[in-house]
Amino acid sequence: MSPPLSPWLKRGVVLLAWHVATSPVTALIHLRHASVRTDKMRATLPAKPLMVSTLDQEILPPPKSTRPQLPTTFWTWKRGPGEDYRIRYHQSGDKGPAVILIHGFGGNADHWAQNVPDLNPHYRVFALDLLGYGYSDKPSPKGRAPTELFNFETWAAMTEAFVKDIVHEQALAGVSPSEEGVYVVCNSVGGLVGLQLAVDRPDLVKGVMLLNISLRMLHLKKQPWFLKPFVKALQTTLRETRLGQLFFAQVATPQGVKNALSQAYHDKTRVTDELVEAILKPGLEPGAVDVFLDFISYSGGPLPEELLPRVDVPVYIGWGEEDPWEPIALGRAYGEFPCVREFRPFKGLGHCPMDEDPAVVDPFIREMVDTIEEERKGGAAPA
Numbered sequence: 574m575s576p577p578l579s580p581w582l583k584r585g586v587v588l589l590a591w592h593v594a595t596s597p598v599t600a601l602i603h604l605r606h607a608s609v610r611t612d613k614m615r616a617t618l619p620a621k622p623l624m625v626s627t628l629d630q631e632i633l634p635p636p637k638s639t640r641p642q643l644p645t646t647f648w649t650w651k652r653g654p655g656e657d658y659r660i661r662y663h664q665s666g667d668k669g670p671a672v673i674l675i676h677g678f679g680g681n682a683d684h685w686a687q688n689v690p691d692l693n694p695h696y697r698v699f700a701l702d703l704l705g706y707g708y709s710d711k712p713s714p715k716g717r718a719p720t721e722l723f724n725f726e727t728w729a730a731m732t733e734a735f736v737k738d739i740v741h742e743q744a745l746a747g748v749s750p751s752e753e754g755v756y757v758v759c760n761s762v763g764g765l766v767g768l769q770l771a772v773d774r775p776d777l778v779k780g781v782m783l784l785n786i787s788l789r790m791l792h793l794k795k796q797p798w799f800l801k802p803f804v805k806a807l808q809t810t811l812r813e814t815r816l817g818q819l820f821f822a823q824v825a826t827p828q829g830v831k832n833a834l835s836q837a838y839h840d841k842t843r844v845t846d847e848l849v850e851a852i853l854k855p856g857l858e859p860g861a862v863d864v865f866l867d868f869i870s871y872s873g874g875p876l877p878e879e880l881l882p883r884v885d886v887p888v889y890i891g892w893g894e895e896d897p898w899e900p901i902a903l904g905r906a907y908g909e910f911p912c913v914r915e916f917r918p919f920k921g922l923g924h925c926p927m928d929e930d931p932a933v934v935d936p937f938i939r940e941m942v943d944t945i946e947e948e949r950k951g952g953a954a955p956a
Contacts, residue, residue, distance in 0.1 A: 639845075640683075640686050640687060640845075640851060641686045641687060643665065643686055643700070644664070645682075645708070646661070646663075646664065647659045647660065647708075650704070650738075658704055658731075659710045660701065660702060660709045662699055662739075663683075663700040664700075665693040665697075666693030666695070667697065668695075668697065669695050669697060670696050670755070670756060671697045671698075671740045671744075671755040671756070672698050672757075672758060672942060673699045673757050674701070674759075675701060675703070675766050676706070676707075677759075677787070677925070678706075678763075678868065679706065679852075680706065680760070681702045681707025681708070681851075681852070681855050683855075684760070684851075684852065684925065684928055685927065685928070687927075687931045688935055691931060692939070695942075701732065702855070703728050703731065703763070704723070705723050706855070706864070707855045711859070711860030711861055711864050712860070713860060714863055714864065719808075719871070720867060720874070722867075724874055725874055725875060728766040729773055730773075732766060732770050733773065733777060736755055736777050754777045754778050754779040755777060755778060755779065756781075756782070756941065756945075757780075757782070758781075759781070759783055760927060761785055761787050761899070761924065764785075764877065765786065765874075767782075768781060768783070768877065769875065769880060771880075771884045771886050772884060775884075775886055779886060779945055779946075780886055780887045780888070780889065780941055781886060781888045782937070783877075783888065783889070784892075784927055784934065785891070785899050785926060786904070786907070788900075788903055788904065789877070791872060792872055792873070792876055794876065795876075804872065808869060808870040809870070811866050811869060811870075812870050817862075817865075817866045818862055827849055827850070827853060830849050831849045834848065837897070837898070837925055838923045839922055839929065840922075840923075840930070843928070843929050843930075848928070877907060878910075881907060881910040881912060881913070882910060887941070888912045889915050889917070889941045890907055890908055890915070890916045890917070891926060891934060892905075893919045893922035896923050896924045897924070899924060901918060919933055919934070
C-alpha cells in the first residue's frame with residue numbers, strides 16, 4: 574500500500590497537474606493511469622472482449638451506456654524509422670466535408686461520442702486518440718528529453734499524416750469527393766494541436782474551431798518568477814521519481830474521476846457513470862502514467878496567442894462561461910486576433926461544452942463548416 578502524502582504536497586501536485594497540463598478535468602482523470610493501481614482498478618470495470626474487423630483492425634466496443642456507441646478502428650502512423658505507432662480513431666459519415674475532432678489532455682475520442690450522431694449525416698467525421706492517449710500507442714518517454722515526444726508539434730504531425738493517409742485516401746477511393754482540406758474541432762489542449770496544424774499546413778486546413786482552448790497559465794512565459802523554481806523542481810520530481818505514481822495511485826479511483834469531472838462540468842447531472850467509465854478505462858492502458866508525468870513537464874512550446882497571429886484560415890472560438898480553470902474573462906482576448914471570425918460564449922457550460930450540451934455546440938460546428946463551404950463554392954476567400 575502506498576504511504577499517504579501530506580495535504581500540502583497533494584495540493585501542490587494537483588495545482589501543477591491542472592495548470593501545466595492545462596486541461597484540469599483530464600489532469601485528474603489521468604490520475605488513474607498509475608501503473609501500481611492498474612490491476613486493482615481494472616477489476617472494478619467489466620471485462621469486454623475485443624472484436625476484430627475484416628480489415629484486421631481491432632474493434633473496441635464502448636462501455637454499455639446511454640452514450641452513443643461508435644465504431645473504433647486503428648491506423649498505423651509511420652512517424653519515422655523504427656517509429657510505427659497504432660492510432661485509434663472513430664469514423665462515421667460517408668459524404669460531405671471532413672471534420673476531425675481532437676480531444677483535450679487525458680481525454681480520448683469517446684469524449685465526442687455525443688457530437689458524432691448530429692454531425693455525421695452532413696459530414697465525414699473522424700475522432701482521434703492522440704498518441705499517448707485513449708487506446709493509441711503509448712511509447713515510453715523514458716530516455717528522451719522531457720516532452721521531446723509528447724508535444725503539440727508531434728500531435729500536429731500525427732494529424733497531418735492521418736489526413737493524408739486516411740481522409741484523403743478514402744476520398745480518392747470514392748468514399749466521398751476529394752477535399753482540399755479538413756475542418757478541425759478541438760477542446761482544451763487539443764486546440765493547440767489544431768492551431769499548430771493550421772500553421773504548419775494551411776493547405777490542409779479549411780477552418781479551426783477552438784472550444785475552451787487551454788490558456789497554458791503555467792507556461793514559462795506566464796509563470797510568476799517566484800514560482801518558477803518550485804514548478805521546475807516539482808515537474809522533475811514527478812517525472813523522474815515514483816512520487817508522481819504514488820500520488821496518482823491514491824486518487825486514481827472512479828470516484829476521484831467523477832469528482833474531477835463534476836468540477837469541469839457546470840451541470841453535474843451530465844457526469845454519469847458511463848462518462849466516467851468511457852474516460853477512465855483507456856487510462857488503465859500500460860504506459861499511460863508515464864505519458865501523463867511527461868506532459869505535465871511541458872511548460873514550453875507554443876502559446877495560443879503566439880499561434881493565432883500565424884494562422885491564415887478562419888478560426889471560430891466557443892467558450893463555456895462557467896469553466897473554472899480556463900476563465901472566459903481571459904479567453905475573450907483571443908477573439909481579437911484577425912483570423913478569428915467569432916467568439917461565442919456558452920452560457921451555463923463548463924470546460925467541455927461539446928459533451929456537456931451537444932445541442933448548443935453542434936450547431937456552432939455546423940455553422941462554421943457550412944459558412945466556409947458556401948464561401949469556397951462562391952469563390953470568396955475565407956478570412
